[in-house]
Amino acid sequence: MSVATEATAPEAALLRVNNIEVIYDHVILVLRGVSLEVEKGGIVALLGANGAGKTTTLKAISNLLGTERGEVTKGSIEFEGVNVEASSPNALVKRGCIQVMEGRHCFEHLTVEENLLTGAFTRGGDRAGIQADLEMVYDYFPRLKDRRGSQAGYTSGGEQQMCAIGRALMSRPKMVLLDEPSMGLAPQLVEQIFEIVKKINEQEGVTILLAEQNTNIALKYARYGYILESGRVVMEGAADTLRNNEDVKEFYLGLGGEGRKSFRDVKQYRRRKRWLG
Amino acid sequence: MSEFWFFLEVLLSGLFAGTMYSLVALGFVLIFKASGVFNFAQGTMVLFAALCFVGFLEMGWPVAVAAIVTVGIMVAWAYSVERLVLRHLVNQAPIILFMATIGIAFFLEGFAEFIWGSDVHPLNVGIPNDAWFVGPEGEMMIQQFDLAAAIIAGLLVTVLALFFHYTRIGRALRAVADDHQAALSVGIPLNQIWVIVWSVAGFVALVAGIIWGSRLGVQFALSIIALKALPVLILGGFTSVPGAIVGGLIIGAGEKLAEIYGAPAIAELVSYMSGINNISLGGVEEWFAYVLAMFFLLFRPQGLFGERIIERV
Incomplete structure (x- = not known):
């Protein structure tokens, strides 16, 4: 298969999320303008802490928000160039976009x-x-x-x-939305599952959009990453770039520069930095 | 020897009565499996289907036409329940869905009375109603009607069990029963599944209604008799089609045996302990099923065949 050549073609965006806003229960604003793009054949990671909006973003794409009283109120979602905000999950699966939910949810x-x-x-x-x-x-x-x-x-x-x-x-599927595959699993097993996911991506040409808290492993396997914070994309870039970014290292990989800091200091520092920057 | 034949007759008549309970229980199981809802309206659906059917017959329609039109009505009913009620209650707590079905039950009962009136209608669809006498001197009596009812129930159950286990839709039904959201996520359309399930339950209700109605006349008491399915379900398990059948048989047979043999024994025991002579006890049949169900709740809450509540350690 010519997966590799497809992946290098820049215009082959399989999924395009344009500035979506998601509100739960008509009042709780969870996503405040998230935009992202997933090229065909790629593995893209969606990173961030608890409550950053990773799961909500995936559910907005696969249209599973309805059962949780959430809705996309602004922006658009295109799959293969077609607007799919109003498609039912059934129609989306038929189109080739399927979600693996957080916490497995086997029958x-x-x-x-x-x-x-x-x-x-x-x-x-x-x-x-x-x-x-x-x-x-x-x-x-x-x-x-x-x-x-x-x-x-x-x-x-x-x-x-x-x-x-x-x-x-x-x-x-053409694309799998993989929500938190590492949750509750032993590190060795996590590695094993990510290896298989990578193999599926290479051999079957299935595009993967991955939401993960385990930044370390996600950036090891993904080619591109988005970092979400409080419902916004705060940083994006190729996986290598992100891995070497000082802020990512400090906040998400736990590789602080100068000695140990108390958690409280880190938080304050982070907040100030985000507001100023 | 004749006592043995008498015992057999009691046992068989109990088992036959049990198949009738099973039929009603089956309707509950179907809906419970697919939507996790205990459908309080199932009894009323039995009544409603039977009333429509007998109403069409009294208008002079042939049996087949009346049956087909009634099935159509039950499908339309399933569709409206999904459209107007279930669709808006996705992912709500089971108690909310249960309350909704109570509402549905009362609506349907009133609606049935509004359309068909509240008279008792005799029903005869040509199920033979003679008796056979079996045994060397014809000691045992078998009602052909009971036998026919049992055969119909058996067929229906076999078909449903096969449907659940070996078809794509059947598998989807069980998947929806396990996890609504996961079912949605793999592209199973919940709305269609619910319409299918309620339609099948409506069809089962019609069969049950025709058999019950032929025996007792089509009357409003049918919806209350249908609640006998409750102990059957506790015995057999809410999620098991075979459970509904075996539960029905056990309750049916147990009731009759308890009435004939249990009551005198209890009476003797009571009179021995209290010293009062000539106590006679009746009506064991009325409460036996519920007491049995209570013991099951204490010792085996998932029923005989119910799915074990899976808890991994």
Whole structure:
């Protein structure tokens, strides 16, 4: 596949988010103008602390906000050049954009294999294709093949994360919105899952938009990153640039320059710096 | 020997009555599985479907036409419930959805009375109503009607179980039952799923309504009889189709056996302990199911076949 050449073409933006504002319950302003762009075949990381708006941004794109009384009140979202703010999640999955939610959300009482099959719901009765993709998912996640007959609720956290990613793959997506895949997993396992995600990105040409608190690992695998703070993008750049940026090092990677600081000092310093800068 | 045949007759009539409970319980299970809602209106749906059906028959329509039109009405009903109520309550607490179904139940009952009146309608769709006598000297009586009802219930259940486990829509239904948001996120349209589930529940209600109605006449008491499904569900588990069936059979058989054999035994025990002679006890049938359900709640709250509440350690 010519994934690499596609990725270098600058005009091939698969997803374009223009200055969106999201309000929950008609009063709580969560996103105050977030813009981002994801090129085809890329891995883009959305970074930031708790409550920065990462999950909300992903849910705004996949249109899962409605069930939480949130709505996009300003701005636009384009997927493959088509406005999709009003598309239902069902229509978006059919278009090729699917979300893996934070906290896995496997169907507990369904077996692992049934979970994977629900991911192919929008593909209708394409039995041969679905069977082939099932094997493809088992190739990426051999652990799932061993546990195909167990109820998903009884599998481990890592297996559930694999199951959730595999389930999304079953819809033959062009793009996967991956929310916090490292949550609650052992560091070794996190590494392993990110390796597989990278492999999927390279071999299947699936574009990945990743929300992560674990800045370190996210910047290791992503090619580009956006940093969110209080519902705004405060910094963006290529992963290498971000990794070497002094502020990112200090605030997100925990590599402070001059000795140890108390948490309180850091916070004050940060606030002043943001306002002045 | 004739005592044995009598026992068998009691047992069988209990099991047959149990299939009727199972049919109603099935409607509850379907909706509970797919939307996590205990649909209080299921009993009223049985009544409403039966009333529509008998109403069309009395207008001189053939049985098949009346049945098809009634199914159509139940689908339309499912669609309106989704459109007007469920759609606006996505992701609300179960108690809120439960309250909504109570509202729906009262509305539907009033609506049914408004359209069809409150008379009792006899119903005869041609289910044979004779009795067979079995045994060397014909000691045991089997009602053909009961047998037919049991066969219909069995068929319906088999089809539904297969549908749930082996079809794409069935899997989607179970997925929605587990996690609404996750189901949405993989592109399962909740609204369509709910319309399908309520339609199927409406169809089951019609079958139950026709059988109950043929036996007791179509009357408003049907919606109360339908609440007998509650202990059946506690026994069988709210999420299990086979559970609804086995639960119904156990309750049906248990009731009859308790009435015939349990009541005298209890009476004897009471008179022995109190020293009062000639106590006779009746009506065990009325409360037996509920007491059994209570014991189940104490010792096995998920029911016989209910999905275990999964808690990983």
